[in-house]
Amino acid sequence: MPRMNTAVLILPDQHYLGYGSCVMRRIADQFRGRLNIIELNGWDAVPDKINAAIRQNDPAFVFGVGHGNVNIYTVECRTPYMTVCSDTARMMAGRVIHLNSCLTAQQLGRDLIAKGATTYYGNYEEFWLIIGCNWRIYPPCSNKLVTTVFDAEYTVEKSLFSGRTTGQAQQDRLKAYDDEINYWTSGPGANQPCAADAVRVLEIDKRIAVMYGSDSARITAAAPSMLALLAGLAAAIGLGIGIAVGSTAPTG
Amino acid sequence: MRLRQLLSRSSAIYARLSDTGAEVYTPQQILEEIERGSPIGRQWIEAEKSIIRKLLMLR
Numbered sequence: 535m536p537r538m539n540t541a542v543l544i545l546p547d548q549h550y551l552g553y554g555s556c557v558m559r560r561i562a563d564q565f566r567g568r569l570n571i572i573e574l575n576g577w578d579a580v581p582d583k584i585n586a587a588i589r590q591n592d593p594a595f596v597f598g599v600g601h602g603n604v605n606i607y608t609v610e611c612r613t614p615y616m617t618v619c620s621d622t623a624r625m626m627a628g629r630v631i632h633l634n635s636c637l638t639a640q641q642l643g644r645d646l647i648a649k650g651a652t653t654y655y656g657n658y659e660e661f662w663l664i665i666g667c668n669w670r671i672y673p674p675c676s677n678k679l680v681t682t683v684f685d686a687e688y689t690v691e692k693s694l695f696s697g698r699t700t701g702q703a704q705q706d707r708l709k710a711y712d713d714e715i716n717y718w719t720s721g722p723g724a725n726q727p728c729a730a731d732a733v734r735v736l737e738i739d740k741r742i743a744v745m746y747g748s749d750s751a752r753i754t755a756a757a758p759s760m761l762a763l764l765a766g767l768a769a770a771i772g773l774g775i776g777i778a779v780g781s782t783a784p785t786g
Numbered sequence: 787m788r789l790r791q792l793l794s795r796s797s798a799i800y801a802r803l804s805d806t807g808a809e810v811y812t813p814q815q816i817l818e819e820i821e822r823g824s825p826i827g828r829q830w831i832e833a834e835k836s837i838i839r840k841l842l843m844l845r
Contacts, residue, residue: 549809550801550803550809550810551803553801554803599803600803601803601804601805601809602803602804602805603804603805603806606805608805612805634803635803636802636803636804636805637804657803659825659829660802660803660804660825660826660829661802661803662800662801662802663800663801663802663803664798664799664800664801665799665800665801665810666798666799667797667798667799668797669797669799670799671799727797728796728797728798730792730796731792731796731798731800731813733837734789734792734830734833734834734837735800737833737834737836737837738829738830738833741832741833741836
């Protein structure tokens with residue numbers, strides 16, 4: 535049984551993957567106090583190190599950004615990591631998986647569910663991002679234009695890390711795409727250069743944002759409610775009194 | 787037509803997370819994909835149709 539409140543994040547940087555990894559690192563920083571988050575950054579995002587991190591930490595949640603195809607997900611420097619029917623795919627059994635990687639939803643995502651993964655989030659066709667405007671390439675996380683698709687797509691993590699169910703996280707993800715589209719059509723971004731491009735790319739990515747498997751799973755252990763805490767406290771006090779009475783009552 | 791106009795005026799630089807082929811695209815290259823009727827071209831056209839449908843619903 536994978537460990538709740540534990541997440542492994544595969545965050546390669548080469549081949550423009552740093553644009554997504556940068557956004558995910560910021561999200562991880564927000565939740566680090568509440569969850570055990572293991573980041574595999576750059577050259578740590580390679581098959582041996584990923585497998586070691588998963589075996590060692592047994593996470594309830596695995597995220598990976600990378601170049602992909604219908605039957606393969608690759609990691610740093612486009613190194614193949616997971617293919618349909620592989621041992622790696624079998625390692626995902628019992629876990630919630632998010633692969634931000636082109637086309638993987640067509641075969642690999644379905645295979646992960648067939649091999650026992652609890653839930654899979656992925657991209658059914660090409661996943662697009664914007665890396666520049668005015669013919670200039672911008673660095674990762676340098677402005678809203680280069681983060682906008684990831685701000686929407688990685689709402690899955692913000693929701694799951696906050697205790698939402700897998701189904702709720704998918705709803706939040708789709709709504710986040712609409713919110714980002716509104717930002718560029720009627721919000722603060724409407725008059726910026728390349729706003730129309732951002733809308734097109736967001737529309738494409740929203741259309742291919744799929745989820746398979748359970749919609750009722752969580753990756754966080756439910757925190758006890760205040761009522762449950764009070765009930766527990768009352769029981770403990772009652773038990774304490776009972777012991778005290780029992781120990782002082784005359785016998786015989 | 788609307789999409790062609792947008793792309794011909796655009797100065798954006800796009801990238802995709804695909805394991806095959808090019809990673810970076812200019813608007814002109816997207817236009818060429820549309821002209822070829824490739825899966826990428828069809829993907830952009832379908833998204834444009836969806837945007838137009840939403841615009842029509844707002845009116």
